[in-house]
Amino acid sequence: MSNELKRIKKLEESLARIGPMLPGGITEQWNVCGKAGCKCKNPDEPKKHGPYFQLSFTVGGKSSSMFIKHGDLATAKQAVSNYARFKDLIRQLLQARVAWARKGGLSAGDA
Numbered sequence: 001m002s003n004e005l006k007r008i009k010k011l012e013e014s015l016a017r018i019g020p021m022l023p024g025g026i027t028e029q030w031n032v033c034g035k036a037g038c039k040c041k042n043p044d045e046p047k048k049h050g051p052y053f054q055l056s057f058t059v060g061g062k063s064s065s066m067f068i069k070h071g072d073l074a075t076a077k078q079a080v081s082n083y084a085r086f087k088d089l090i091r092q093l094l095q096a097r098v099a100w101a102r103k104g105g106l107s108a109g110d111a
Contacts, residue, residue: 004096004100004103007096008097008100011089011092011093014089015086015093018082018086019078019079020075020078020079021079021080021082021083021086022055022057022076022079022080022082022083023057023058023059023083024055024057024065024083025055025056025057025080026053026054026055026068026073026077026080027053027056028051028052028053029050029051029052029053029054030048030049030050030051030052031048031050031052032046032048032049033049053067053068053070053076054066054067055067055076
């Protein structure tokens, strides 16, 4: 098996093990409520509510967002990281497959 084919197989195996994914990014939000006299509106030392965590993403050309529960934050961060890894692995795999096809043609072995 050639080095190129070994690389393709290794990338495919890495993709198969990647785990749950979420696109986008997570931001920390602090809010001011509408309740009169709340600590968040104190003119001297306001204390905003939060933190709240929000995932913002675009899928199929449509932007959206959702709040992440504190208990789900670590899982959500890992899923966002997995998605970034997925995109990188796909890019590498496509580059390897194009190189393989250029070297041996589209019907070159089991790639």
